[in-house]
Amino acid sequence: MKSRTDIAVIGAGPAGMAAAVMAADHGASVLLLDEQAAAGGQIYRAVGSQKATGSAILGTEYYQGGALVDRLAASTVEHVTGATVWHVSDQREIGVSVDGAAELINADHIIIATGAQERPFPVPGWTLPGVMNAGAAQILLKSSGVLLPYPVFVGTGPLLYLIAHQYLRAGVPIAAVLDTTPRSNLCQALGLLPAAFREAGQIWKGLGWLKDLRTSGTTFKTGVEDIRINGADHAESVEYKIAGHWHSCSAESVLLHQGVVPNVNLAMAAGCKHHWSDAQLCWHAQVDDWGYSTVEGVSIAGDGAGIVGADSAQALGGLAALDALYRIGKLSIPERDKIAMPLRKIMSRQQPLRRFLDRLYQPAEQFRIPADPATLVCRCEEVSAAEIREAVSLGCQGPNQLKSFTRAGMGPCQGRLCGLTVSAIIADELGRPVQDIGAARLRSPVKPLELGQLAALADKE
Amino acid sequence: MSRIPRKPCTNVSFRFAGETIEAQEGDSVAAALLAAGHWTFRTTPVGVAPRGPLCMMGVCFDCLVEIDGMGNQQACMREVKEGMNVAPQSGAFEAAP
């Protein structure tokens, strides 16, 4: 791996792949760094080496990602797999580890395309073995063809219905689908539907999954207001509340999903400013319409800046690369703007559907701010909602100060699974907007880094 | 646990908690353990609670196991290798020279 490059792209999902290919096609030296063993990110995971049976189960869209992976392979991009980026400085220095060895690399421009993760879903019992994210079930299916037994699908959002539908097609007996979409969301989203109808294909597809599920004989409950997962050492049953009444169903696995949120850790630690998005209830990077951040020479593209979906992410990757090419002197402004035009069209076409989906599937407050005080918020350090509320009552004003009271956010996941919940709880307790409460101050290393690897850097030039 | 039949591919076997597990080449350790019916990968340092994978994408750090004597390995990020020795991690990482 070279120690200097024109453009470094971090993350090989749709945005990262598109950015890398665009940059390389216009003559920049490009280094693409990604943690996984193959390109594709999460949505197109393992598409290049797909071993499971074909589109009947996974769907045709998944295989479209393969085209982008092929273009990447054919380009001059230096794609380094198994590369964990743990540092980006405000001087465009990148700290990355590959095969147990850490290196420091410099780039003239960095495009952060770290994509999304699933929103945490803190309910009582969510830490039991057998409880996983719906996306985790997707990864198991795509990468290994593994299907979990007798699942209960809990939550809201297209990805939940997609994986439930994939399980249906694969013939797996489903314990139940428990839909937590607040009933009020539908009324509010209806107003956004007409504009979204340009992307009608996507909507029909989603309705098709729901229809199949509901007519398949699978237990399908809507308007679920509360969830408890029970079991001794493993998830055994799920209790759910509808219209004030509790019901129960047994299960062997529980798959949770309430949307995806940007992976912000790397961008935040690099110093990029973020602001709270009320529409998506997560942190958005402060970027211009080329994805350029508040740190010089750093752009953020794709879901990592704010959730946009795979097609838009691909377009944004291209736009970020075009802007980077201009900034490093490979393209003029007119050239940049001309190539950008079709990408901007894709963005504007997709936006109405995105707004509709955001509104329709916005997670209910009780699933973002757990009411049950015993619910674990910080999984790594086993800190409950009650402890966080107690800290606020003792004077804690924000997530950084919380470190004086509890170890929430100080475990190996570095706040990825608890950060949003912590900020939401503190905001709720203090009656202040999340924007004011803020996020915990993140710093390098943004993935745990072995001391020996760090030490070895001292010997390198 | 079931698996979708795949194109013919190489079998890989490894050890976990005294058992031999049959996996397929390309499986992550986590996928292989789940496919073999193992849900619990570790117990937590604070509450000694059983945990298994949540996210399968390297974000949650709940799928930590010991691989060939080295703890704190994210099972979802490591590919199975023939003869690997995997063990559940109990509590905190044990540092050793």
Added chain:
Amino acid sequence: MTGAQTADAVIVGGGLHGLSSAIHLAKAGVEVTLLEKDRIGRHASSANAGGVRRLGRALPEIPIAVAAIELWHDIESLVDETCGFCESVQIKVAEDAEGLNALQIRSQTVCDYGFAHEEMIDADTLHSLLPEVAKHCVGGLIVKGDGHADPFATVRAFHRKALSLGVRIIEGAPVTQITYLNGKWSVKAGGLAFNTPHLINAAGAWGDQISGMMGDHVPIQAQALMLMITERIKPFLSAVVGAEGRTLSFKQLDNGTVLIGGGYQGRAELEHGTTTLDMRQLAANATAAQAIFPLMNQTRITRAWAGIEGVTPDRMPVIGHAGQSGGFHLFGFSAHGFALAPICGRVIAELILSQQTALPIQAFAVDRFQRVAEVT
């Protein structure tokens, strides 16, 4: 001045030194107002390694460090909480004969100065006390009875105690102007104005800015000293360890995490109160840690950070009277202020209440830098 509020004492700086001074004064019935430009304990007070030690102190600081340790052993009497203080053996290891010799000279020097707390230990004793220390280490310097505390818990305890004693704390109030007339200090901060006969400068890395407003020039360098912490690790160490000839501070906390520091520098942005990490310097810190404790090789760092420290040319603090009467300085602790905060607050209170203190503080006089400047 219209709208000016009065107080018996005004303290600039809401770190531990400011809080400590406030507590000691308030306990004696003094009406105290404390002005903090950011949040209480925002900077070095929360970002240090929590060391409470006599080991390795500059000779003039030893008496005050000894008194500090006594106070820490009974910190609950001062602030009603333990602050997570626990006794822990402090050991500075030597890696070779040369290092051992340097430690021996140090031990003798301290002894000649009148203090016997720094003792030598041989290789056998060292390896039995620190079973995981690198095999090549040949001995060390040990202090028993020192310890460490939890910076967060300490800041919270001192903050709470100050409030309970009626100290008026105003956050978000940077001082913009200080004047002195007829025995009274006038201070403008955060849109407010205060008059007081006693002004205490406990402004940490910004202490020279405040001292300058008070008429005293102090050459302070703001340094961003980096720390890093690991995940929880099964316990293997109960002492706090440094190494002769290396910049290293190494301890394992009760929760199993290992805290590594010692003094490698990042970059401080004083105006914004922020710091930037330097990865190569952090790597040098990691090298030192691994050289002394080889078992750390595959442990994982989960976070690194840096506190902003005010460092003086002789790395000793400024404690005592300002040039102008009624003014007092308490800053420039050069990365070892945490341990001294409880006692130094008492020293300042004694100077105000009884015009004297039993502890020798002449070496920390504010004008020592000017005297040097005059001579050279």
